[in-house]
Amino acid sequence: MPTGASATPSRGLAEVAASEASLRRFLAGLPGVDQVGAEARAATLATRSIKTTAKATAIDLAIRMIDLTTLEGTDTEGKVRTLVAKALRPDPLDPGCPSVAAVCVYPDRVGLARQALGAASLHVASVATAFPAGRSSLVVKLRDTADAVEAGADEIDMVIDRGAFLSGRAMAVLDEIVAVKQACGRAHLKVILETGELVTYDNVRRAAWLAMLAGADFVKTSTGKVQPAATMPVTLVMLEAVRDFRAATGRQVGVKAAGGIRSSKDAIRYLVMTGEVAGNDWLDPDWFRFGASSLLNDLLLQRQRMATGHYSGPDYVTLD
Amino acid sequence: MSERLDVRKTYKLFIGGAFPRSESGRSYVVNDAKGRFWANAALASRKDARDAVVAARNAQPGWAGRTGYNRGQVLYRVAELLEGRRGQFVAEVSRGEGLSTRKAEAVVDASIDRWVWYAGWTDKVAQVLGNANPVAGPYFNLSTPEPTGVVAVVAPQDSSLLGLVSVAAPVVATGSTVVVLASETAPLPAITLAEVLATSDLPGGVVNMLTGRAAEVAPWLATHADVNAIDLTGVGDADLAGDLEADAAGTLKRVRRPAGAKTADWTDGPGTDRLGWTMEIKTVWHPMGV
Numbered sequence: 001m002p003t004g005a006s007a008t009p010s011r012g013l014a015e016v017a018a019s020e021a022s023l024r025r026f027l028a029g030l031p032g033v034d035q036v037g038a039e040a041r042a043a044t045l046a047t048r049s050i051k052t053t054a055k056a057t058a059i060d061l062a063i064r065m066i067d068l069t070t071l072e073g074t075d076t077e078g079k080v081r082t083l084v085a086k087a088l089r090p091d092p093l094d095p096g097c098p099s100v101a102a103v104c105v106y107p108d109r110v111g112l113a114r115q116a117l118g119a120a121s122l123h124v125a126s127v128a129t130a131f132p133a134g135r136s137s138l139v140v141k142l143r144d145t146a147d148a149v150e151a152g153a154d155e156i157d158m159v160i161d162r163g164a165f166l167s168g169r170a171m172a173v174l175d176e177i178v179a180v181k182q183a184c185g186r187a188h189l190k191v192i193l194e195t196g197e198l199v200t201y202d203n204v205r206r207a208a209w210l211a212m213l214a215g216a217d218f219v220k221t222s223t224g225k226v227q228p229a230a231t232m233p234v235t236l237v238m239l240e241a242v243r244d245f246r247a248a249t250g251r252q253v254g255v256k257a258a259g260g261i262r263s264s265k266d267a268i269r270y271l272v273m274t275g276e277v278a279g280n281d282w283l284d285p286d287w288f289r290f291g292a293s294s295l296l297n298d299l300l301l302q303r304q305r306m307a308t309g310h311y312s313g314p315d316y317v318t319l320d
Numbered sequence: 321m322s323e324r325l326d327v328r329k330t331y332k333l334f335i336g337g338a339f340p341r342s343e344s345g346r347s348y349v350v351n352d353a354k355g356r357f358w359a360n361a362a363l364a365s366r367k368d369a370r371d372a373v374v375a376a377r378n379a380q381p382g383w384a385g386r387t388g389y390n391r392g393q394v395l396y397r398v399a400e401l402l403e404g405r406r407g408q409f410v411a412e413v414s415r416g417e418g419l420s421t422r423k424a425e426a427v428v429d430a431s432i433d434r435w436v437w438y439a440g441w442t443d444k445v446a447q448v449l450g451n452a453n454p455v456a457g458p459y460f461n462l463s464t465p466e467p468t469g470v471v472a473v474v475a476p477q478d479s480s481l482l483g484l485v486s487v488a489a490p491v492v493a494t495g496s497t498v499v500v501l502a503s504e505t506a507p508l509p510a511i512t513l514a515e516v517l518a519t520s521d522l523p524g525g526v527v528n529m530l531t532g533r534a535a536e537v538a539p540w541l542a543t544h545a546d547v548n549a550i551d552l553t554g555v556g557d558a559d560l561a562g563d564l565e566a567d568a569a570g571t572l573k574r575v576r577r578p579a580g581a582k583t584a585d586w587t588d589g590p591g592t593d594r595l596g597w598t599m600e601i602k603t604v605w606h607p608m609g610v
Contacts, residue, residue: 304545310570311370313377313546 229259258291337524353418
C-alpha cells in the first residue's frame with residue numbers, strides 16, 4: 001500500500017499533485033509490479049471452471065457490461081443505427097436477453113446514436129481528445145470533448161498523452177486529464193492508458209494512479225487500435241490499482257478492458273479476475289466494462305447454446 | 321545388439337489441420353479383426369465435435385472460393401500421397417477388417433481410384449448439375465450448384481477406408497468442408513488418411529476426423545446449428561438414425577440416410593449419386609438489358 005503509512009491518506013494524496021516533484025516522487029514510490037507473479041496470477045485465475053447456472057449468470061452480466069463499439073473510418077449512419085438496435089435487443093429471438101451498457105462511437109456520430117436510442121436508458125460513450133493517437137493541442141482536445149458532450153454523450157473515453165508520460169512529464173498528463181474532466185461536465189470520464197504503448201507493468205500501475213489522482217471515473221486499457229490491447233495481466237495490475245485507490249481514498253474507480261476480448265471464455269475469465277482481485281463490488285456494469293464488438297456475438301451464441309441445449313452458429317446472430 | 325523397444329502409437333483426432341488428443345482426455349481400445357489389442361484411439365467428446373465444426377466453418381469460404389480446377393489439383397495430390405502410403409493402408413485394412421492381403425490391396429487400390437475419380441469431378445460438376453434454363457423472354461436464366469457449407473458425415477462402420485473415402489471425398493470435391501466420424505471399430509485407416517491429408521496441400525479444417533462413438537457424438541452434430549447437412553450412412557442402429565434425422569430437422573439440415581438396412585457394397589462404381597447432395601442450386605435471372 002503506497003499510502004498506507006499516512007493517517008489521513010486522502011489529504012496525503014491531495015498534496016501529491018501539488019507540484020511536479022511531489023507527483024514524480026509519489027509515482028516513483030509506487031511499489032514495482034512483479035512481472036512473473038502478475039502473469040502467473042492471471043494465468044491461474046484463467047483456469048477456473050465456470051459452469052451451468054454460474055456460467056449463465058456470468059454471460060448475462062458480461063452482456064450488460066459491454067460498451068458496444070464501432071470506431072472505424074467507414075462508420076455510416078446505417079452502421080450506427082444497426083449498432084444501437086443491437087445494443088438495445090442483442091438477441092431479438094429472446095426477450096429475456098439483457099441490453100448492453102452503452103454504445104461507443106466517434107464524436108460526430110454521438111447525436112445520431114442518441115437520437116436512435118430514443119428514450120432508452122443506455123449510455124452513449126464517445127471517444128474524444130484526438131483518439132486514438134492523442135496527438136493534438138489541448139485546445140482541440142477540449143473542444144473535441146465538449147462537442148461530444150453537447151451532442152449527448154454521457155461517457156467520454158479520452159486517451160492520455162503517452163509521449164509526455166513516457167518522457168517523465170507526469171504533471172502535463174495530469175493537467176490534461178484534469179482539464180478534460182472539467183470539459184466533460186456531468187459526463188463520466190474514462191481514461192485510456194493505451195497499455196500496449198506503456199511497455200512495462202510498472203508504467204501501467206503509475207499511469208493508472210495518475211489517471212485516478214486526476215479524477216478519472218474509469219481507467220481503460222486500450223484504444224483497440226494498438227497491439228497488444230487488453231491482456232489479463234495488464235488488467236490485473238489496473239484492478240489492483242483501483243482496489244488500492246479505494247482503500248486509500250474511499251473513492252471507487254471503474255475499469256474497462258478493451259480490445260482483443262472476443263470469446264465468452266475470455267470474458268468470463270476477466271469477470272473471475274475482477275471479482276478475485278478488485279472485489280465483488282466491481283462486478284457491476286457501473287464499475288467494470290468490456291469495450292468490444294465481436295465479443296457480443298460469441299456471448300449470444302453461448303447463451304443460445306445454454307437455452308436450446310444444442311450448439312448455435314453464426315447464422316443465428318447478426319452480421320456486424 | 322539389444323532388442324528394440326516397441327514404438328507404440330496412440331491415434332489422435334484431426335481437427336483444423338492439427339492432431340489434438342480428445343479434449344476429454346479419453347481414449348478407447350481398438351482391437352483388430354481377430355479381437356486382439358491393436359492400439360488406443362482418442363475417444364471424441366461433444367466438445368471435440370464442436371471444435372471440429374468451428375474449424376470446418378472457418379475453412380469453408382476459402383475452400384469453396386477456390387476454382388474447381390484448383391480443388392481438383394489439391395485432391396489429386398492427395399491421391400498421389402495415398403499411393404505412396406499404399407503398403408501402410410493395405411496392412412491396416414487387412415488387420416482391421418480381417419481381409420487377406422490380396423483383398424486388402426484391392427480395397428486400397430479402389431479407394432485411391434475413388435479419390436482420383438472425385439478429384440476429376442471438381443471442375444465438371446457445375447456443368448453437369450447446372451443449366452442455362454430456357455425462358456420465354458429476352459433473359460438468361462442460369463442454375464448453378466453451390467457448396468452447402470459444413471457437412472457432418474458418420475462414416476460406414478464395416479468399410480473403414482473405401483467406405484470412408486466414398487462418403488467424404490465427394491463432399492470436399494464439391495467445395496463443402498466435412499467433419500467425419502470414423503468407423504468406431506476400425507478407426508485407424510481414417511487417422512492414417514488424416515496424416516496423408518495433413519501433409520498434402522489440403523487447407524487445415526477442410527477435412528476433420530473424429531474417432532469415437534456415434535451414439536455419443538452424432539446427436540451433437542445433428543443438432544448443431546452451424547452444420548448444414550448430415551450423412552447418416554454409418555449409423556447402423558435404425559432408432560438412432562431416426563432420432564438423428566428428427567434432430568437434424570430442428571435446424572433444417574439436409575439429411576442423407578440410406579434406405580433399408582442393407583449394407584452398401586462400396587466396391588460398386590461410385591457414379592455421380594453422391595456429387596449433388598451437398599450442393600444447393602442457385603438460380604438467377606439475368607436481364608439482357610439491351
